[in-house]
Amino acid sequence: MAELNIDNVYKSFGETHILKGINLSIQDGEFVILVGPSGCGKSTLLNCIAGLEEVTDGRIVIGKDDVTHAAPKDRDIAMVFQSYALYPNMNVRKNIAFGLEIRKMPKEEIDAEVHRVAKLLQIEPLLDRKPSQLSGGQRQRVAMGRALARRPKTYLFDEPLSNLDAKLRVEMRTEMKKLHQRLGTTIVYVTHDQIEAMTLADRIAVMKGGVVQQFGTPQEVYDDPANIFVAGFMGSPSMNFLNCEVTESGGNYAVQVDSEGRIFQLPIDPKQADLSQYLGKTVILGIRPEQITHVMPHVEAEPFVTKVPVKIEVTEPTGADTLVLARINDQECECRVHPTEAGKPGEMMEMLFNMSKAVFFDPETEERL
Amino acid sequence: MSVSNKKGLDYWLPKLVVSPTVAITVIFFYGFVIWTAVLSFTKSRILPQYEFVGFDQYVRLFLNDRWMGALTNLLVFGVLFIAICMIVGLIMAVLLDQNIRAEGALRTIYLYPMALSFIVTGTVWKWLLNPTVGIERFIRSLGWDSFTFDWIIDPNMAIYTIVIAGVWQASGFVMAIFLAGLRGIDTSIIKAAQLDGASLFSVYTRIIIPSMRPVFFSAFIMLAHIAIKSFDLIIALTGGGPGNSTDVPAIFMYQFSFQRGQLGMGAASAIIMLMTVLAILVPYLYSELRTPKNG
Incomplete structure (x- = not known):
């Protein structure tokens, strides 16, 4: 177990710059998730940590050891791959034992270790099977078992759940979290699935274009996004972005929205943003669908809540909630309402806009205000 | 035009087109x-005649010294040819798999011998191996006067010249098969093994090569039937000589059937060869056809 410091890491392949100065300081025992769209450099960063790719510039420090130029095997890390990368010619027992055999561990200790891991992951009945005889979920467990057997300082996971079907993925996600709680080791985990990131991570590093956009706890990233990209990437359905003009009403700043020709002022919580510089200008209002709901009397009385009638374009029932697509300021805006309250497409419906968690972005820089 | 008529044409046309081939x-x-x-x-x-004599021709065949010599030669040639082709092919494939430059061009060069007819290969190697015009003369002309490389005229060694020419022709093809097998291996397996601490050498010897067993098997089958049926290479290279020292079953079959008027015995030798090929192919096809069940 050890902390992991990634210090100003650059990685380029010729003229293609994949990582552009990554700084991450990961604490001992922390579960950190690198999340981002395809091509954002998250897997490259993981490979750099593993030593499978040499960094172009910068340092990687695990514990007290600078491992920037160390071979993968000397970094004391284990990695679980998306394709599981099980050795096809060996049975499960051999797969788990391989790394230990290479390290010349005595035979009895290897056996004991294989059994410990197999018991931990409940794969004891599979020990004599070949990988080709296992289901996806079982392969996944074996791949984790292989990583666990060496008791490394740090675990790296490269999209380990993305080859599983949806149901199994949710199960394995929970198991992964339990496992981390039991082991308490440092984990760096790459995924493109923001739900996986939210549910598993202690801290999330949202990446785009080879740059870490934001590094924080799931709640921070969700409530307090650093820019439009992070705000839009995290959360499903994603945040609504509406271009609005900033006005002043009753000593408070507000943004102006237009619904079917009627103008409404949505007062802004001064804690969320200081928009004094933007009076009369356009900003991007970021508001999550769950902050636009049907009329609920106990919410209506709260400050920064405004009632706005909107025209329903489309409704999408999800079971627990119904998503209502409305048109505000001539832009699409998704609202989350209780299924029984949802109107029909073409009808008008009154919505409560709760601005207490709304965020604002500069339309030019797309940075948070 | 009626609908049933149209349907009839649709039904018969594929069968009609395929039937000449069938x-x-x-x-x-x-x-x-x-x-x-x-x-x-x-x-x-x-000439063929139909007075049946049971297994007499087979008995005569296996009492014939030339046939037994041909079988021995086939064994020597087959074992060496298959083994050396596999080893050379595998080494070339592994070397070519190291992300080297101009791999496509090299691969093509290695594969070219396979594009040649065995007759061409045989003729070229006959010249190369000929002591008076080929390699021996060339080395001697460089100054090593006592250099001798006359296997092709040595009855004890001539069979090995066939191995040389055969290997030259087929090992590039074997390399291509192995290379395809190597490419089929998930690169993350190699990464995983590196993280486990395995050296590149043990990655190959302990993981990649063992997991290519089906590829080895395919290569073996193809080489085995080339070896058993080999005829043109030997005809071109040594003509079965010196003496009968490079005789193989295919040459035996040809000569007894069509030159010595022993059609019955030639047919018997042909059937023995067919059985040998089948003995190799049937287990292969059997294992190929039942693999999907194992996943």
């Missing part, structure tokens, strides 16, 4: 195999 295959392939089998049980000499 007919040709049935008559000239299976038909002649059966005819050969029938002849092998008859007293046929220079």
Whole structure:
């Protein structure tokens, strides 16, 4: 177990710059998730940590050891791959034992270790099977078992759940979290699935274009996004972005929205943003669908809540909630309402806009205000 | 035009198009195999005749010294040819798999010998191995006067010259098969093994090569049937000589059937060769066809 410091890491392949100065300081025992769209450099960063790719510039420090130029095997890390990368010619027992055999561990200790891991992951009945005889979920467990057997300082996971079907993925996600709680080791985990990131991570590093956009706890990233990209990437359905003009009403700043020709002022919580510089200008209002709901009397009385009638374009029932697509300021805006309250497409419906968690972005820089 | 008429054409056209091929295959392939089998049980000499003598021709065949010599040669040639081709092919494939530059060009160069006819290979190697014009003369002309490389005229060594030419021709092809196998291996397996601490050498010897067993098997099958049926290479290279020292079953079959008027015995030897090929192919096909069940 050890902390992991990634210090100003650059990685380029010729003229293609994949990582552009990554700084991450990961604490001992922390579960950190690198999340981002395809091509954002998250897997490259993981490979750099593993030593499978040499960094172009910068340092990687695990514990007290600078491992920037160390071979993968000397970094004391284990990695679980998306394709599981099980050795096809060996049975499960051999797969788990391989790394230990290479390290010349005595035979009895290897056996004991294989059994410990197999018991931990409940794969004891599979020990004599070949990988080709296992289901996806079982392969996944074996791949984790292989990583666990060496008791490394740090675990790296490269999209380990993305080859599983949806149901199994949710199960394995929970198991992964339990496992981390039991082991308490440092984990760096790459995924493109923001739900996986939210549910598993202690801290999330949202990446785009080879740059870490934001590094924080799931709640921070969700409530307090650093820019439009992070705000839009995290959360499903994603945040609504509406271009609005900033006005002043009753000593408070507000943004102006237009619904079917009627103008409404949505007062802004001064804690969320200081928009004094933007009076009369356009900003991007970021508001999550769950902050636009049907009329609920106990919410209506709260400050920064405004009632706005909107025209329903489309409704999408999800079971627990119904998503209502409305048109505000001539832009699409998704609202989350209780299924029984949802109107029909073409009808008008009154919505409560709760601005207490709304965020604002500069339309030019797309940075948070 | 009625609907049923149209349907009829749709139904018959594919069968019509395929039928000449099927007919040709049935008559000239299976038909002649059966005819050969029938002849092998008859007293046929220079022309086919149908006086059946049971297994007499087979008994005569296996009492014939030349046939036994041909079988021995086939064994020597087959074992060496298959083993060396596999080793050379595998080494070339592994070396070519190291992300080297101009891999496509090199691969093509290695594969070219396979594009040649065995007759061409045989002729070229006959010249190369000929002591008076080939390698021996070349080395001597460089100054090593006592250099000798006359295997092709040495009855004890001539069979090995066939191995040399055969390996030269087929190992590039084996390399291509192995390379395809190596490429089929998930690169993250290699990464995983690196993280486990395995050296590149043990990654190959302990993981990649063992997991290519089906590829080895395919290569073996192809080389084995090339070896058993080899005829043109030997005809071109040594003509079965010196003496009968490079005789193989295919040459034996040809000479006894068509030059020595022993059609019955030739047919018997042909059937033995067919059985040998089948003995290799049937287990292969069996294992190939049942693999999907194992996933």
